[in-house]
Amino acid sequence: MFSWKAAVKIFFRACCRGRREQMKTNKKWEIWTFISMTILIVYLIFMIYPLSTLLRNSMILKEGGVGFANFQSFFAKSYNLQTIYHSFAVSFCATIITLIVGIPLGYFHSFYKIKGQKILQVFIILCGMSAPFIGAYSWILLMGRNGLVTQLFKNLFGIKLPTIYGFRGIMIVECMQLYPLVFLYFSAALKNIDNTLLEASENMGCSGWKRFLTLVIPLCAPSIIAATLMVFMRAFADFGTPLFIGEGYKTFPVEIYNSFMSETGSDKHYASAVAVIAIVITTIIFLIQRFINSRFSFSMNALHPIEKKPAKGIKGILIHLYCYLVVIIAYAPQVYVMYTSFLKTKGKRFLKEFSVQSYIDAWKFLDNAIPNTFIIAGTSLILIIILSIMVAYLVVRRNNFANKLIDTLSMIPYVIPGSVVGISLVLGFSRKPIVLVGTFAIMIVALVIRRNSYTIRSSIAILQQIPMSIEEAAISLGSSKMKAFFAVTMPMMINGILSGALLSWISIITELSSGIILYNYRTTTLTIQIYTYVSRGSYGIAAAMATILSLMTSISLIGLMLYSKNKNVMF
Numbered sequence: 001m002f003s004w005k006a007a008v009k010i011f012f013r014a015c016c017r018g019r020r021e022q023m024k025t026n027k028k029w030e031i032w033t034f035i036s037m038t039i040l041i042v043y044l045i046f047m048i049y050p051l052s053t054l055l056r057n058s059m060i061l062k063e064g065g066v067g068f069a070n071f072q073s074f075f076a077k078s079y080n081l082q083t084i085y086h087s088f089a090v091s092f093c094a095t096i097i098t099l100i101v102g103i104p105l106g107y108f109h110s111f112y113k114i115k116g117q118k119i120l121q122v123f124i125i126l127c128g129m130s131a132p133f134i135g136a137y138s139w140i141l142l143m144g145r146n147g148l149v150t151q152l153f154k155n156l157f158g159i160k161l162p163t164i165y166g167f168r169g170i171m172i173v174e175c176m177q178l179y180p181l182v183f184l185y186f187s188a189a190l191k192n193i194d195n196t197l198l199e200a201s202e203n204m205g206c207s208g209w210k211r212f213l214t215l216v217i218p219l220c221a222p223s224i225i226a227a228t229l230m231v232f233m234r235a236f237a238d239f240g241t242p243l244f245i246g247e248g249y250k251t252f253p254v255e256i257y258n259s260f261m262s263e264t265g266s267d268k269h270y271a272s273a274v275a276v277i278a279i280v281i282t283t284i285i286f287l288i289q290r291f292i293n294s295r296f297s298f299s300m301n302a303l304h305p306i307e308k309k310p311a312k313g314i315k316g317i318l319i320h321l322y323c324y325l326v327v328i329i330a331y332a333p334q335v336y337v338m339y340t341s342f343l344k345t346k347g348k349r350f351l352k353e354f355s356v357q358s359y360i361d362a363w364k365f366l367d368n369a370i371p372n373t374f375i376i377a378g379t380s381l382i383l384i385i386i387l388s389i390m391v392a393y394l395v396v397r398r399n400n401f402a403n404k405l406i407d408t409l410s411m412i413p414y415v416i417p418g419s420v421v422g423i424s425l426v427l428g429f430s431r432k433p434i435v436l437v438g439t440f441a442i443m444i445v446a447l448v449i450r451r452n453s454y455t456i457r458s459s460i461a462i463l464q465q466i467p468m469s470i471e472e473a474a475i476s477l478g479s480s481k482m483k484a485f486f487a488v489t490m491p492m493m494i495n496g497i498l499s500g501a502l503l504s505w506i507s508i509i510t511e512l513s514s515g516i517i518l519y520n521y522r523t524t525t526l527t528i529q530i531y532t533y534v535s536r537g538s539y540g541i542a543a544a545m546a547t548i549l550s551l552m553t554s555i556s557l558i559g560l561m562l563y564s565k566n567k568n569v570m571f
Contacts, residue, residue, distance in 0.1 A: 032398055070269050106183045114323055136244035137546065142336050229285070256275055341358050373525045373526045393463065396463045459496050
């Protein structure tokens with residue numbers, strides 16, 4: 001049975017370990033120790049407690065008593081094991097293809113002067129910023145059974161294109177959604193390579209593909225490994241894509257959602273067991289990532305950055321063709337969604353006549369959705385910024401066991417499927433002492449714990465570059481520790497904070513997997529509304545809403561690019 005008192009005692013001891021020498025002479029706590037303790041309690045209440053409730057429910061049997069029968073029931077069904085296999089198969093194949101697409105794209109972008117390079121980068125990032133289920137929906141409009149491309153090939157050439165549904169479709173959509181992640185990681189690694197190394201290898205007769213395989217790839221191996229594992233985790237936890245185009249090809253996150261939504265009234269304990277299995281699998285993948293990153297990471301400093309060469313001749317044509325073709329294929333479906341939003345509709349069909357009726361109809365149903373989106377997302381973002389600043393300072397400047405624990409806890413909800421987070425919050429806060437189900441608060445809690453990792457990682461990265469001596473100088477001049485932090489350190493962190501915050505904002509407004517379990521008619525958001533109308537077959541209204549969401553995402557990205565000093569975005 002979960003014990004609040006015991007848990008508080010454990011965290012209290014962890015927080016105070018190694019900190020007694022830093023207490024003031026009057027025996028009062030240092031303010032940062034209090035902040036560390038407070039953050040741990042927040043994670044205890046809003047993450048550990050719901051997950052422990054989920055675990056407890058998974059052990060309760062339908063007929064009464066406690067045991068592992070729910071887990072045995074899951075593994076006894078070959079269908080359930082098949083869904084896990086499907087998730088691993090899709091994730092593995094999508095990861096491989098994503099690497100094949102993203103690595104050459106990052107290489108060409110870093111080594112050659114490509115026309116329209118900045119615009120290409122914006123569209124590459126936009127491909128990765130859109131909601132996964134909108135990507136799936138756009139591919140259905142383009143290459144579904146009645147899609148534009150499908151009908152075009154059928155009518156003009158008599159060719160029946162392969163279906164976009166099932167394994168093939170999930171893999172394609174996830175690749176087009178996740179290749180920007182590989183591109184950004186690999187591009188960032190290439191910027192740290194000293195050009196003298198490349199020149200030296202060329203002087204020794206190592207150039208072209210040989211230099212790429214024997215020098216560039218090994219130097220960028222830590223970033224490639226990090227990108228590989230991140231893509232795999234994102235693909236494994238993806239809910240929206242297989243939900244829309246999976247059809248008979250069910251993946252594990254979809255099965256978690258179906259188990260809970262169909263069985264919560266009769267056997268929520270079985271659904272909890274399924275969610276616990278998902279937590280175990282994703283946590284193992286996360287720990288593997290942390291281990292590999294710690295074993296294979298090293299630092300590089302580029303005193304002489306790579307000098308880009310003009311892309312000329314046949315080679316230049318092929319490079320330009322590859323870069324533009326990848327971006328066009330990835331972003332064309334979303335452009336088509338925007339186009340269809342201005343067409344008249346009849347049921348599920350789009351007519352060859354322009355109209356803004358879809359926007360008029362959509363606006364009628366967005367009375368609550370848009371205000372709710374800004375209220376929920378805005379409140380979540382404010383809390384994320386405050387939490388991230390505190391966590392970053394504790395991890396970098398007050399590095400002890402308790403603060404390392406905070407850092408780890410902040411990453412766990414990111415790798416867990418959103419549907420699992422939603423289920424745990426429903427189970428944890430559906431009865432006293434804390435009832436949050438059906439309120440704005442539970443939506444905000446889910447978004448804060450799931451999407452704070454972007455801002456935390458960005459804040460930690462920027463703070464690690466700020467020398468401690470600057471803060472110590474302010475203290476030596478008579479400033480208190482807190483005043484030195486807020487007046488000196490935090491203004492220097494602002495670029496990293498804003499970059500991470502804008503990434504968190506984009507991920508918040510496109511969130512679906514947790515919100516679809518937690519929302520009700522009063523707390524519906526724009527993303528949930530889009531999902532609802534796509535499910536109903538109201539494609540015109542859905543296209544208009546998706547266009548509005550894409551516009552919000554684009555504006556956010558422009559803001560990110562403006563506020564980022566190096567004009568580079570990292571997930």
